[in-house]
Amino acid sequence: xxxxxxxxxxxxxxxxxxxxxxxxxxxxxxxxxxxxxxxxxxxxxxxxxxxxxxxxxxxxxxxxxxxxxxxxxxxxxxxxxxxxxxxxxxxxxxxxxxxxxxxxxxxxxxxxxxxxxxxxxxxxxxxxxxxxxxxxxxxxxxxxxxxxxxxxxxxxxxxxxxxxxxxxxxxxxxxxxxxxxxxxxxxxxxxxxxxxxxxxxxxxxxxxxxxxxxxxxxxxxxxxxx
Amino acid sequence: xxxxxxxxxxxxxxxxxxxxxxxxxxxxxxxxxxxxxxxxxxxxxxxxxxxxxxxxxxxxxxxxxxxxxxxxxxxxxxxxxxxxxxxxxxxxxxxxxxxxxxxxxxxxxxxxxxxxxxxxxxxxxxxxxxxxxxxxxxxxxxxxxxxxxxxxxxxxxxxxxxxxxxxxxxxxxxxxxxxxxxxxxxxxxxxxxxxxxxxxxxxxxxxxxxxxxxxxxxxxxxxxxxx
Numbered sequence: 001x002x003x004x005x006x007x008x009x010x011x012x013x014x015x016x017x018x019x020x021x022x023x024x025x026x027x028x029x030x031x032x033x034x035x036x037x038x039x040x041x042x043x044x045x046x047x048x049x050x051x052x053x054x055x056x057x058x059x060x061x062x063x064x065x066x067x068x069x070x071x072x073x074x075x076x077x078x079x080x081x082x083x084x085x086x087x088x089x090x091x092x093x094x095x096x097x098x099x100x101x102x103x104x105x106x107x108x109x110x111x112x113x114x115x116x117x118x119x120x121x122x123x124x125x126x127x128x129x130x131x132x133x134x135x136x137x138x139x140x141x142x143x144x145x146x147x148x149x150x151x152x153x154x155x156x157x158x159x160x161x162x163x164x165x166x167x168x169x170x171x172x173x174x175x176x177x178x179x180x181x182x183x184x185x186x187x188x189x190x191x192x193x194x195x196x197x198x199x200x201x202x203x204x205x206x207x208x209x210x211x212x213x214x215x216x217x218x219x220x221x222x223x224x225x226x
Numbered sequence: 227x228x229x230x231x232x233x234x235x236x237x238x239x240x241x242x243x244x245x246x247x248x249x250x251x252x253x254x255x256x257x258x259x260x261x262x263x264x265x266x267x268x269x270x271x272x273x274x275x276x277x278x279x280x281x282x283x284x285x286x287x288x289x290x291x292x293x294x295x296x297x298x299x300x301x302x303x304x305x306x307x308x309x310x311x312x313x314x315x316x317x318x319x320x321x322x323x324x325x326x327x328x329x330x331x332x333x334x335x336x337x338x339x340x341x342x343x344x345x346x347x348x349x350x351x352x353x354x355x356x357x358x359x360x361x362x363x364x365x366x367x368x369x370x371x372x373x374x375x376x377x378x379x380x381x382x383x384x385x386x387x388x389x390x391x392x393x394x395x396x397x398x399x400x401x402x403x404x405x406x407x408x409x410x411x412x413x414x415x416x417x418x419x420x421x422x423x424x425x426x427x428x429x430x431x432x433x434x435x436x437x438x439x440x441x442x443x444x445x446x447x448x449x450x451x452x453x
Contacts, residue, residue, distance in 0.1 A: 149375065152371070156368050156371070156372070160358045161358045166351070166354060169347075169351045169354060173344050173348045173351060176344050176379075176383050177385075180386045180390050184389075200389060204385070207382065211378065211382070212375070215374065215375060215378060219371045219375070222367045222370070222371055225367075
């Protein structure tokens with residue numbers, strides 16, 4: 001496991017191990033995302049016809065908010081005991097830290113998303129079994145896009161006063177394309193549309209993922225030097 | 227020398243502004259369907275164009291800063307964002323003033339409107355971020371990264387909002403030529419020049435202000451050391 005990829009995996013696995021032992025992130029993300037859906041249910045008439053139209057938006061608000069909650073922790077937990085210093089001293093390119101963190105954050109967010117879906121289906125009385133595969137594809141692509149920029153900005157917010165308040169303010173405007181594309185694709189999938197109808201939204205998501213993974217790869221070095 | 231050039235640019239911009247106002251209100255003919263409210267168009271477009279220049283300057287200066295690490299380029303980037311944000315506010319107020327009588331609503335979720343609004347959010351966050359960092363080099367590095375990412379995000383925002391909703395925003399300047407009365411077009415060009423020069427005038431003044439602040443800080447430090 002000495003290749004670049006192997007080292008990136010090491011960082012990701014380390015985060016996973018920490019999470020399995022401390023269980024501090026996944027529980028709160030999970031509970032929070034279910035809570036968001038429950039609260040939205042109060043805002044709308046349960047069982048009303050239009051609920052199918054607003055449901056994709058609610059799902060994505062829940063997922064995006066809970067992912068942001070997790071992002072706040074990703075470098076903050078490394079601050080304790082100067083772990084970040086240790087990571088930077090490891091024989092690993094700085095970008096490797098970034099990709100390792102992207103790996104673990106994406107993994108956590110996907111787990112939360114997959115556990116949120118059954119609650120979503122039950123709360124809004126929407127059958128997801130037939131559309132599970134395309135929906136998973138959208139969730140994976142959107143999560144990568146959200147986490148790619150989110151991890152970069154988490155590295156910014158951890159070194160800043162009032163960082164936890166600044167992270168969402170930095171992140172949400174940049175993520176507008178991801179959120180629009182994810183909501184649109186999800187609502188088309190739930191409507192039973194074919195892939196040709198929403199393929200352009202998938203293209204936007206893929207384009208966003210590629211561009212911002214590359215830009216973050218280049219710029220991450222400048223954030224963690226000291 | 228730099229002060230002289232700055233003042234010349236400022237004076238030119240002032241003269242052009244007077245001419246542009248004259249041309250917009252007297253020289254250019256009255257628009258047939260919209261009437262006098264259309265006059266705001268000359269300055270609306272000019273500020274829109276210039277705010278885009280401002281954010282591009284930030285993007286370019288941020289790239290140069292990350293490579294060279296000279297404080298000057300960080301100052302350029304930050305000053306340009308401040309102007310760009312101010313100009314974006316002007317676009318978002320002149321636009322609705324025009325839109326209310328013409329479209330019947332102050333605001334629609336049109337791609338250009340939404341993109342400008344998101345732009346305003348991104349660069350307001352940029353200024354907020356700068357306010358939250360005391361250390362100089364760190365502030366430069368962090369905000370340069372945001373300056374680059376924010377600018378690259380703008381076209382993607384535009385395309386996604388474009389597919390999300392249909393546009394009703396008038397497209398006056400088209401690739402095959404402007405669909406405007408020649409007098410209107412001339413007025414627009416003069417307004418464009420006036421605002422662009424105004425931007426550079428303000429940018430140079432803002433950079434100078436930052437340099438003076440640094441000087442004061444240095445002087446204060448040396449005085450405190452002596453006493």
